[in-house]
Amino acid sequence: MTAPAQSVTHVSKFHQLLDAQVRNEMTASQQYIAVAVWFDDKDLPQLAKHFYRQALEERNHAMMIVQYLLDKGDKPTIQGIDEVRNEFSTADELVALALEQEKEVTAEINALVRAARAEDDYQGEQFLQWFLAEQVEEVASMDTLLNVIKRANGNLFDVENFLAREAVGDEGSDPSAPRAAGGAV
Numbered sequence: 001m002t003a004p005a006q007s008v009t010h011v012s013k014f015h016q017l018l019d020a021q022v023r024n025e026m027t028a029s030q031q032y033i034a035v036a037v038w039f040d041d042k043d044l045p046q047l048a049k050h051f052y053r054q055a056l057e058e059r060n061h062a063m064m065i066v067q068y069l070l071d072k073g074d075k076p077t078i079q080g081i082d083e084v085r086n087e088f089s090t091a092d093e094l095v096a097l098a099l100e101q102e103k104e105v106t107a108e109i110n111a112l113v114r115a116a117r118a119e120d121d122y123q124g125e126q127f128l129q130w131f132l133a134e135q136v137e138e139v140a141s142m143d144t145l146l147n148v149i150k151r152a153n154g155n156l157f158d159v160e161n162f163l164a165r166e167a168v169g170d171e172g173s174d175p176s177a178p179r180a181a182g183g184a185v
């Protein structure tokens with residue numbers, strides 16, 4: 001007796017990578033919470049606030065991808081997240097990690113664009129344009145923050161004053177951002 005044929009829903013490589021990117025963005029969000037908590041524990045409220053905000057932005061990025069998949073009728077599969085680092089010795093080390101994380105996300109978005117292009121998915125490619133620009137901004141602002149921290153040479157109150165005075169990054173207020181499932185936070 002032959003086994004009954006199972007219905008297999010075809011999930012494109014691009015769709016699989018988008019599902020994986022939801023996990024990556026959620027991991028980035030959780031990692032930024034760990035960074036914010038580290039600063040909060042050291043009584044550095046501006047640095048903590050900056051990273052709590054970044055955590056929300058990453059969460060919004062994940063939910064924008066979820067919304068896109070829903071809009072396309074491609075049901076997203078929500079996965080768990082990767083390990084998060086909590087132990088750091090210096091602020092430089094923390095922000096250097098954040099900068100590396102942003103560079104990795106840029107590489108992931110580039111890989112997504114390549115996959116969309118390989119599948120002739122023009123709408124997918126168009127959806128990713130906002131993310132490409134966002135990564136330029138996020139890498140630049142993390143690079144700025146790392147420079148400010150290095151220049152402060154251990155005096156993190158100077159960094160706190162800088163952050164209280166200057167906007168670093170767009171703080172998630174971009175009206176051209178794609179819609180996030182459930183609403184952006």
Ligand code: FEO
Pocket residue numbers: 025028057058061102105138
């Ligand atoms: Fe969602 Fe900072 O990349």
